[in-house]
Amino acid sequence: MTNITTARLLLGLLCSPLAFAQNAGRELHSYTRHQDTLELRTGDGRYLIKPYSAQVVETTFIPNGEQYDPASHAVVLAPVDVGATLTAGERQISFATPGLSVVVERKPFRISYLYKGKPLVAEKGGYARVDKLESIEFALDGDEALYGAGARAAGMNRRGQRFQLYNRADYGYGKRSMLLNTTMPLALSSKKYALHFDNPQAGWLDFDSRRDGTLRYEAIGGRKTYQVVAGDSWADVMANYTALTGRQPLPPRWAFGNFASRFGYKTEQETRAVVERFAQEKIPLDAVVLDLFWFGKEVKGTMGNLAWDRDSFPNAERMMADFRKRGVKTVLITEPFVLTTSQRWQEAVRRQALATDGAGKPATYDFYFGNTGLVDLYRPEGRDWFWNIYKELKAGGVAGWWGDLGEPEVHPSWVQHGPDGAKRGADQVHNIYGHDWARLIAEGYRKDFPDERPFILMRAGYSGSQRFGMIPWSGDVGRSWGGLQSQVEIALQMGMQGLAYMHSDLGGFAGPMLDDELYVRWLQYGVFQPIFRPHAQSDVAPEPVFRSERAKVLAREAVWLRYAMLPYNYTLAFDNSQTGMPLMRPILFEEDEATAMATTYLWGRDFLVSPVVEPGATRQEVHFPVKDSVWFDFHTGAQHRGGITEVVKPVDAHIPVYVRAGAFVPMAKVVQSTRDYSARQIDLHYYHHPSVAAGEGRMYDDDGETADAYAKGRYEIVRFASRHAAGRLEISLHTETGKAQSPQERGFALKVHNVAARPRAVTVDGRAVRFSWNGRQGMLEVALAPRRQPSAQVVVTL
Template identity: 55%
Template sequence: MKQYLVITFLLSLTLGFSQNPNRTFESIAYKNNVLDIKVSDGVYKIIPFSDHIIETTFIPEGEVYNPNSHAVVLKPEPIQAKLLNVGESFKFQTEGITVNIQKQPFQISYSYKGKPVISEKKGYVKNDSLETIQFNLTKDEVLYGGGARALGMNRRGYRLELYNRAHYGYETHSELMNYTMPIVLSSKQYMVHFDNAPIGFLDLDSNKDNTLTYETISGRKTYQVIVGDSWTDLIDYYTDLTGKQPMPPRWALGNFSSRFGYHSQKEVEATVQKFRDEEIPLDAIIIDIFWFGKDIQGHMGNLEFLKDSFPNPTQMIKDLKSDHVNTVLVSEPFVLTTSKRWEDAVDKGVLAKDSIGNPFIYDFYFGNTGLIDIYNPKGKTWFWTIYKDLTDIGVTGIWGDLGEPEVHPSALLHATGTADEVHNTYGHDWARLISEGYKADFPNQRPFVLMRAGYSGSQRFGMVPWSGDVNRTWGGLQSQPEIALQMGMQGLGYMHSDLGGFAGNLQDPELYTRWLQYGVFQPIYRPHAQEDVPAEPIFWDDHTKALAKKSIELRYKLLPYNYHLSFQNHKNGTPLMRPLFFEDTTEALKTEASTYFWGDNFLVSPIMKSKVTSKDLYFPKDNAWFDFYTGEKFFGGQTATVNVAEDNIPTYVRAGAFIPMAKSMQSTKDYDGNVFELHYYHDASVEKSIGQLYNDDGVTANAYKKGNYELLTFESETTPSKIEIGFEAEIGSTYKSQSKMIDLVVHHIGGKPKWIKSKRKRLEFTYNENKNTVTIPLEWNTAKELQLNIKLK
């Protein structure tokens, strides 16, 4: 009897509670890579996409299977899967993930390489108003996901509404924002993606009974379970499933001039000229709603330059381009009844309808309006034609604002369904419209698509999300790393904030400075705000401006490093900003967002409170870390009190890292990938290390796929008596590589080397005793490997 109780207890640990007691097993069959399980109230259809991804759909009795997904682009691979009958259960087994099907009581659970992952609890249940899918959780799991929220890193305990909605002026807490996504990630290193578009809820154990529940008004009862051996693998597999982010144009990693907003051509040109006069680098200017109307209200939908304010927009854009400044224009999906395009939109049938087929008209803050129906081919074509005309005159970036949509009445009808059925995917499909338009009409140009709302899989359209109308306060700043880290884990690696804060009239030089310093180490550098307080550094006092300039110049020096992060994101889905728990399994780090990794080799801890002069900082274990500014060394696995300077935030470089840095520039157009500094952070504890640098022309779409790239690899081997550094290059089939002029800077060398040689030839070098660095000028023909030997004392 005791033995029976032990076995029963172990089964309950593995499978959790049994499912709907009225659901009974009837039959099972595996054919053509699809497992069908017939139960008393419907059918389970289970499809393995790979050894790490499996999809489960429940089709209730009386319904038909819907294969259409807004998110999934990966095609299931025919893989070696086995269906095993093991007594009272079946195992559907791949090399990695396994589905366990218990016949009585009926139960579905998942495991990876023999280790339990998650199990259905009641599985699919239809309530009075919502359809639900319910799972068991273990009591110790930390849960992430749900899109962009400000809740703390552990989102367990919340019932999160899945309805994209702006939150104006939020600070440290926001339960509902512009990007809601039906994604759950667990500290047990798995992900569940609910593949369904209509609105609903994601309940992350709000009743504290170890239950995860997806709730929706309608649609597919489909979810994918994704597993991996590391966090980066997990995100790689998820972005295989839903699409990789294309690389942005290189200029998108530069500095933006933006505010709400520039009222005239004269103001735009004067602002850009002031950046140039102050020698503060600049790559783009974003023009808000005043490009098509003098006032905030009454003009939305005009979507053409107001000639009174912008008398010659084509020449303006051309002149800006010749000054290496890209033009980005705001647009919204609303056409007001007072706009110039209203009659055209009605005549051409491009607006969403009411129940009797007329344009659905309603009031919101900006006026009386209709909404472009991007699900109607007429609406899609009409909208893209406007963008195409703007691109033809030189506009290089599209800003999609209010794309939740901001006001989206439930009674409104789209060509494919109700407002509530497509509300969450409207921004997603708006980005799709732009992406597909570029591929058709500008196939060699990388789009820049700045969007305030999207959904799971939006990254594949090149979407660059931002965190909405955050308050211009310390509280507003404090929530930003969490939002960016969470969104990067959910595939949207370019989540960023309005640097300096957007909402409110607080003019705090210290807050502005610290926010811009944080911006150096977040994906997009874009100060933006309401007009009450200047967003641009050129309009601040001299001291604040000088500090901002220093931050922006550092951002440009890091361009080659940051561009490589874009390549990593494009190739593997790896976020640019990464939580510490990606590498360090210390329990407390599972909920840590105030310090994070910027790429592979930087540890960054923003200053998010006023008058901070020192900070207790944890250094991830299994590494040594060097202060990026002072060179001071810290050992991993410990917390240390560090000094905080006015002109930077605490930033550390991993021992053994290679950090490529650019020469000074005023725009990314000045960047020369053939001339750069390469900083190697030597430490005796790191016997071998490797670094890479991706380069292409910065503008061509799909450059990597087309072979129009080079990938440089740097390797080091260290012994007590010498350092060997090797260089090799992978040159794409269509890329014309040139020799590289490199200043190799070896940090923490420990004294002047006896000699430095390449192929037995002694090389010239400079030793800086104060900085403890060696600088070696090199010319490298990338057609050949290059090897250096540094003889230590």
């Protein structure tokens, strides 16, 4: 970088609102470059500044008297040499990558970050220790919106609030909850950057609660390390952040089906009857989830048994095998608590599998379920003991795991974790306990079942938990309209923070409220959230097969739509595994001005969804993003212009859903379970509009169960493209087949929407073909015969 360029960067920075002085007594004493790391020395310590890429830079402060701690629980990206340049001037130095530049004022000492020449963010107060908390402050622009801090229901733009970083359940919460099960030391800005504070210890993240333009991170101790992540677009920020912390592996395909779940099925007979009822009612089902009664007859006193109660489930293995034959997987709840009254207590003590007290004895304390110990995930004995239980249960036929209470729900500060000589207090590991629990299962599968994709449903996690395949849910939400109203925000925010499978207990969990309208609206929203899993306390049935006839009919239609959309949804999941883009996306990703919008969101790129979250709603405001775009009502075909907000009238049968003009939407035949799913005959919908000159899409397919199928070359991708000009519409298909994949025979029923007049001609690969056109619906249909590695060009003369 030239001195002229550096001067321009500094001039822009000094004219920016970010140009605040840090501690006036601090100054830069010296600097040294060690390959691609810049070391700065001040009077109170030293800084290490290290690029991971041109869009990600890490800064660590090491106070005098402390040692550098290189361990990160979140970061997996290996730093690369990005050709950073160091330029020194009389007043400042610049350490610049092709994207991010770090500018350091010598006196008073100040660190600022620029992205492609534009001021991004700057340290404000530097490092400080106040009231047993260590803090780092950053200066904010006046109109900057902030997101992050984990799972909360606090408003989409979270600026002006202070958030505790301590995972904790909020039983029965509604429209608002300031502290939930997954907190993350991560802030994202409407200026398209992220600040990730790489320290899991308990603390606070202050999003300018004092209204003085300050973002403040506070922790009880640990690393003073943060990463700045930038990008030209939100897609870039998502890609760069998930490259840093890891990408979510593709879940098994059955995870995108319907679940039967409640608190809880108490016997084998009851569980079998529920699965049979779904088949009788022709409501598709892919999994049944067993709560804590699988290992004990009572809620209290048995947690930690982690073995089948043979009185209640005498033939559990045969039951699971019978379910598998029907395409239904079995998921078991597990908890990390081992009660002193459980059958495994003495075994856990003998195997040294439990966290300890100050005297080195198993730590015990009381909570709702009884007097308990806690599995110590930070010593090998605890990990081995816990994983061997999972292995034994899996051998019997268990297909997926539910990790509950993993905050951990009760975790006294005096509890000690880890081997002798390396003990850590509870508050040091509390926020990563669920994260490391998911790691235990994911790594166990990689070691012992390397070809299988695990299903890991967890209530608590941390930055980067997505790389273990964690599927988080939003906790024990109240069965209320307020509970439903908070769910979109929680899911959108968590998707922005890497955990793209955040979802809710459909219908709400807590409380005996019987409200069929609420229940149906929640399930209709659930069609367009990552996991479709009704779950609740059993005083009001959460399964659609036990609801009123009208609610059951509407719920069945929602489930059918969920299954019909499997090709689209599975492709979204694949895209997330490759790029980090969440399945649910805020309008902010397309319109910079939509900083606080969570009432309408995008499902993938091409669906616009507006859940009905008010009882008896007769009107609903829907914002259609992107000026000059066109959106089609998914159910009626009515057109809406982008860049405006309209009032629409909701109907009982579905929530307002729209499709972007130029979109390709592959849909499949509805099946009773994904075991019977086939992508060999697809209804390929294309949403034509004269204003769209070109469109594109794709459909990803594999066997739905092989781990790393894409990397292993065991996949096919069918790519779709459209071109429209001068009364001629061209639609092409092209198939990419992985190196280890046998080409599949596929046929498509092409359905082109919004064709206003009967086409004059339709050809496929240059040959005229028969077609049908429905003038009332404006629908053109063309059959593309099944073939291996399908490739075709359809030309419609309009």
